[in-house]
Amino acid sequence: MNRRLAIKQVLIFAGGLALLPSCLRNEGKVSIQLQHLDISAAQEKLLAEIAELIIPKTNTSGAKDLGLHLFVLKMLDDCYDKAEQEQFINGLKAFEGLEGAELKQLLTEANANKAGLAKEISQFFSIMKSRTIGGYLNSKYVMSNLVIWELVPGRYNGYFPVKTA
Amino acid sequence: MSNKQHTYDAIVIGSGISGGWAAKEFTEKGLKTLVLERGRDVKHLIDYPTTNKYPYEFEHRGELTLAIRKENPVVSKCYAFREDAMHFFVKDKEHPYVQEKPFDWIRGYQVGGKSLLWARQTQRWSDLDFEGPLRDDFAVDWPIRYKDLAAWYTYVEQFAGISGNKDGLPQLPDGDFLPAFPLNAVEDYFKKTVSEKYEGRHVISARCAHLSQPRQVHFDQGRGKCQNRNLCQRGCPFGGYFSSNASTLPWAAKTGNLTLKPFSVVESIIYDEKLGKASGVRVVDANTKEVTEYFAKVIFVNAAAINTNLILLNSTSSRFPDGLGNDSGVLGKYVAFHNYSARISAEYEGLKEFTTDGRNPSDGGYIPRFRNLLKQETDFKRGYAAGFSAYRAPERDMSGIGTDLKEQLLHKNLGPWQVGSHMMGETIPKESNYVKLDKDKKDEWGIPLLRISIDYDENDAKMKKDYLEQLTGMFTEAGFKNIKANDAGQAPGLDIHEMGGARMGHDPKTSVLNKWNQLHDCKNVFVTDGACMTSTSTQNPSLTYMALTARAVDYAVRSMKKGEL
Numbered sequence: 001m002n003r004r005l006a007i008k009q010v011l012i013f014a015g016g017l018a019l020l021p022s023c024l025r026n027e028g029k030v031s032i033q034l035q036h037l038d039i040s041a042a043q044e045k046l047l048a049e050i051a052e053l054i055i056p057k058t059n060t061s062g063a064k065d066l067g068l069h070l071f072v073l074k075m076l077d078d079c080y081d082k083a084e085q086e087q088f089i090n091g092l093k094a095f096e097g098l099e100g101a102e103l104k105q106l107l108t109e110a111n112a113n114k115a116g117l118a119k120e121i122s123q124f125f126s127i128m129k130s131r132t133i134g135g136y137l138n139s140k141y142v143m144s145n146l147v148i149w150e151l152v153p154g155r156y157n158g159y160f161p162v163k164t165a
Numbered sequence: 166m167s168n169k170q171h172t173y174d175a176i177v178i179g180s181g182i183s184g185g186w187a188a189k190e191f192t193e194k195g196l197k198t199l200v201l202e203r204g205r206d207v208k209h210l211i212d213y214p215t216t217n218k219y220p221y222e223f224e225h226r227g228e229l230t231l232a233i234r235k236e237n238p239v240v241s242k243c244y245a246f247r248e249d250a251m252h253f254f255v256k257d258k259e260h261p262y263v264q265e266k267p268f269d270w271i272r273g274y275q276v277g278g279k280s281l282l283w284a285r286q287t288q289r290w291s292d293l294d295f296e297g298p299l300r301d302d303f304a305v306d307w308p309i310r311y312k313d314l315a316a317w318y319t320y321v322e323q324f325a326g327i328s329g330n331k332d333g334l335p336q337l338p339d340g341d342f343l344p345a346f347p348l349n350a351v352e353d354y355f356k357k358t359v360s361e362k363y364e365g366r367h368v369i370s371a372r373c374a375h376l377s378q379p380r381q382v383h384f385d386q387g388r389g390k391c392q393n394r395n396l397c398q399r400g401c402p403f404g405g406y407f408s409s410n411a412s413t414l415p416w417a418a419k420t421g422n423l424t425l426k427p428f429s430v431v432e433s434i435i436y437d438e439k440l441g442k443a444s445g446v447r448v449v450d451a452n453t454k455e456v457t458e459y460f461a462k463v464i465f466v467n468a469a470a471i472n473t474n475l476i477l478l479n480s481t482s483s484r485f486p487d488g489l490g491n492d493s494g495v496l497g498k499y500v501a502f503h504n505y506s507a508r509i510s511a512e513y514e515g516l517k518e519f520t521t522d523g524r525n526p527s528d529g530g531y532i533p534r535f536r537n538l539l540k541q542e543t544d545f546k547r548g549y550a551a552g553f554s555a556y557r558a559p560e561r562d563m564s565g566i567g568t569d570l571k572e573q574l575l576h577k578n579l580g581p582w583q584v585g586s587h588m589m590g591e592t593i594p595k596e597s598n599y600v601k602l603d604k605d606k607k608d609e610w611g612i613p614l615l616r617i618s619i620d621y622d623e624n625d626a627k628m629k630k631d632y633l634e635q636l637t638g639m640f641t642e643a644g645f646k647n648i649k650a651n652d653a654g655q656a657p658g659l660d661i662h663e664m665g666g667a668r669m670g671h672d673p674k675t676s677v678l679n680k681w682n683q684l685h686d687c688k689n690v691f692v693t694d695g696a697c698m699t700s701t702s703t704q705n706p707s708l709t710y711m712a713l714t715a716r717a718v719d720y721a722v723r724s725m726k727k728g729e730l
Contacts, residue, residue: 054566055574062571078230111566133563137574138226143219146575151219153393153523158349160522162579 032070034077037085046095047072047128053107054132061141063132071135072128084127091124173199173424175721176446176461178431178476181278183694183710184467185409185417186321190718191465192422199459200414201429203451203468204274207253207281209387209410213400215249223248242659243271245282250398253281263603265618269658270471276427277410278469279661282398285374285406286528286705287327288550289318289338293538294702297591301537301546304499304594305670307699308680311338317712325407325711326383328527329372337369337533337704343377345370346527350519351555351582356530358643365538366639368553371531374407374708386412395524406526428452430610433480434464434489434690442689442730443489449610463689463721463730467714470695471500474600474666475615477677477692490667490684496677497666498599500619501701504549504590505660506653507629509636511645513555513582520557520579529554532586534703536631545627549590550703551636555582584645588632591703592657593624594665619657662706664698682717689730693717 030039039047051063051072063069076088098106109117110125136142143149174196177187184200191198206212220226227248234241237257246254255272262270273279292311298304315338322340331339348356348370356368375391376383383389388404388411397406404411417423428451435458437444445460466473474497480489488496529552536548560580561573598620602613633650640648657663670676673685682697684690693714695706724730 055571056567058568058571060571060575075225075228078225078232079228081231107566111564129566133570133574134226138220140219140221142575143221147577149220151217151394151396155523156346156393156525157522158347158352158525159519161518162520164517 030073032073034073036082037073037077037089039073039089043092043096044069044073046092049099049103050095050107050128051132053104054129055136060146063136066136066139066141068132068135068139072131075131075134076127080127084123087120087123088127091118091120091122094118094121094124171445171458172460173197174461175199175463175465176201176459177465177467178446179278179467179469179472179694180276180409180414180425181273181467181469181694182280182283182409182707183714184278184465185280185413186711186714187465187467187693187718188409188417188423188425189413190715191722192417192420194718194722195420195422196722197422198417198424199461200417200423200425201431201446201448201459202276202278202425202427203430204276204278204427206425206427207276207400207410209400209404209408209415210402213402214252216396216399216402218249218399239269240271242269242655243661245398246271249396250282253398253400260608261614263606263614263616265616266620267656268617268619269656270617270663271658271661272469272472276414276425277408280408281400281410283661283707284528284705285397285526286371286531287322287325287329287374287708288372288531288533288704289340290314290702290704290709291336291338293336293534294700294704297547297702298700301541303546304700305668305672305675308669308671308676313680314709314712314716317716318708321708321711321715323380324382325374325412325708326376326379326388327372327708328370328375328377330370332367332369334367334369334533336538340372342372343375343380346373346375346377346525348530349521349525349555350516351513351584352530352553354513354516355553355555355584355639355643359532359639362642363535363639366532366535368530368532371527371529371552373527375526376405386416388412391526393524393526395526397526430612431468431476432456432610432612434466434476436480436482436484436489436687438482438484443687449612451610454610462725463691465714465718465721466690466692466696467694470663470666470698471600471615471617473692473694473696474500475602475612477667477696478600478602479612485686490677490686490690492686493674493677495596495668495675497601498596499594499668500598500600500663500665501592501594501698502619502657502664503660503662503701503703504592504621504625504629504657505587505662506621506625506655507632507651508585508587508653509633509640509648509650510583510585511640511648513584513643513645515644516582517579525554528552534591536628536635543627543631545624545631546593547591547624547628548703549588549628549632551586551588551632553584553586555584557582584640586636588629589660589703589705590625590628590632591701593622594668594700595622600666617658619663621657662695662701664695664701664706667692667696668699669697670699681720682713683721688724689721691717691721
């Protein structure tokens with residue numbers, strides 16, 4: 001994380017963009033470099049909230065701790081075409097202005113693919129959820145602490161005993 | 166520079182699996198050897214930039230970006246062309262070719278070639294393969310039999326390091342093996358079921374070029390035990406699998422007789438009309454485009470099957486207006502490949518008391534060919550081998566969100582065993598499957614583009630149908646559930662087992678090479694890569710290229726000593 005981002009995040013947590021000193025330009029912009037997407041700081045913050053609702057902090061780190069929403073944005077920017085990116089942004093707009101219980105309500109409905117929900121919302125949510133999960137399972141934190149991934153296993157056992165439930 | 170400075174005893178074109186072997190054999194026998202590689206250098210250990218990276222160290226966690234996929238519609242189809250190894254693959258735009266029919270030509274232009282990227286499966290051929298064309302009336306008769314190659318198989322196995330069991334099967338001769346990687350609980354169970362219920366069908370541990378238990382000769386190469394990383398396509402820091410980079414090329418360099426020149430695109434082989442043989446090669450510098458000629462008494466063409474055809478076709482002279490050694494007119498024709506276009510998957514509810522731990526670099530099980538083995542018994546010619554493997558993964562219900570979802574992602578409760586198989590079918594070489602030079606279009610180095618016209622035929626379709634039926638039957642017998650047959654329908658080429666075009670044969674009128682891999686009509690030029698193959702068998706071909714190469718170098722050097730070349 002660069003210094004500017006760190007300061008910005010502290011400020012955001014401290015109560016909003018109004019406190020940003022004038023030396024920080026682009027205060028309305030997303031905190032990572034994106035090639036195709038135009039994402040505002042507010043949208044970034046919303047995405048962080050949504051990611052956290054998908055994978056919350058418990059006694060282990062959650063989406064915000066791991067910056068998973070930034071991973072989602074990176075993948076969206078580099079691995080999807082323009083139409084998919086637009087659908088994602090349009091879907092995201094449906095969540096703008098929501099917070100707390102309302103935000104959770106719409107998210108739960110999107111996850112249940114509730115009838116009558118706008119197509120953009122489910123398209124947004126499907127990318128958001130799968131990429132948040134992917135970012136989580138492939139994070140350094142999870143791979144080092146929770147579901148260990150070994151670079152050098154040095155072994156193979158084809159009859160490894162497991163308890164059957 | 167004078168010609169003298171450009172003169173060697175032997176020139177080897179290409180540094181992949183077969184070129185690396187040619188380099189090792191020539192330099193060990195004391196010949197000053199020039200190895201020409203069109204791509205950049207890749208030094209063992211030094212030039213494996215991703216080899217020790219964790220998944221989260223890749224920007225896109227291994228995935229290809231849309232821009233890369235769009236720019237590379239062909240190579241993007243290859244399973245190993247991912248963020249961790251894409252630097253070892255040719256990008257579509259860099260080296261165009263003309264597809265008269267869809268053909269996914271997967272290439273690796275660098276020192277070591279595709280030996281860095283191969284799937285490392287190594288099975289010997291038997292006489293059931295070498296006698297195939299004669300028995301089943303296709304292509305031409307192979308000018309060699311198993312006995313010609315058996316000792317050479319042993320020779321290359323010992324140096325490369327091949328793990329496997331002695332299975333005692335007529336279609337898959339045993340070799341000098343390191344210990345096999347064992348089958349897991351369900352692979353073993355399937356093996357037992359198949360051998361009980363099907364006469365003549367077997368499931369064995371896949372034989373592969375991994376050092377399960379290195380011998381002194383492997384330590385002498387600077388290689389060590391395979392560490393079960395299964396990240397082979399990045400280049401192995403342990404030298405755990407066989408590649409030119411880890412094995413034959415450093416060995417050749419140690420003799421002091423090797424000159425390796427990367428960025429050297431061979432434009433053609435120079436034919437000396439007075440001497441009645443080849444005198445050298447014409448090379449275009451990949452970067453500066455400067456043309457240089459190099460000379461040698463003997464030339465080995467190991468540019469990988471299709472590029473070897475290209476070089477020979479482009480080596481024209483008044484003696485050989487249609488390509489070097491092409492009096493027969495068959496050069497570039499009778500190209501074949503392996504049919505990998507079907508797979509099948511299923512689940513098994515049993516043996517839940519076991520799972521696997523660590524990783525198996527061999528890919529699991531191998532089902533040697535059982536169709537039409539000893540006699541013709543179906544309505545298609547030849548047959549197929551198949552892979553077979555089983556694994557378990559955590560069963561995660563990802564339908565929720567929040568703490569429920571998180572719990573599912575972190576728990577380790579395993580689902581049922583997943584099993585899968587893929588087909589490796591022999592295809593029949595035909596005159597209508599060919600490569601040839603484009604009359605107008607040239608690449609950046611002034612070399613004609615290649616036109617590729619290769620397709621499946623009715624025999625392939627019938628064989629594929631049979632594979633899906635038979636494997637479905639075998640899976641059903643084993644009690645596997647949720648069986649899904651998948652006719653992937655991929656274009657030829659993606660198997661990366663293209664073979665032929667400069668086939669071996671008895672008769673110079675119908676073949677390009679003799680039984681020593683020597684051009685019938687230009688005796689000091691040899692071809693020992695995939696281009697030489699008369700038929701394709703079902704076995705993965707690389708081990709046979711290694712054995713043919715070592716044997717051909719031995720013959721070439723003996724001939725040179727007798728003054729015959």
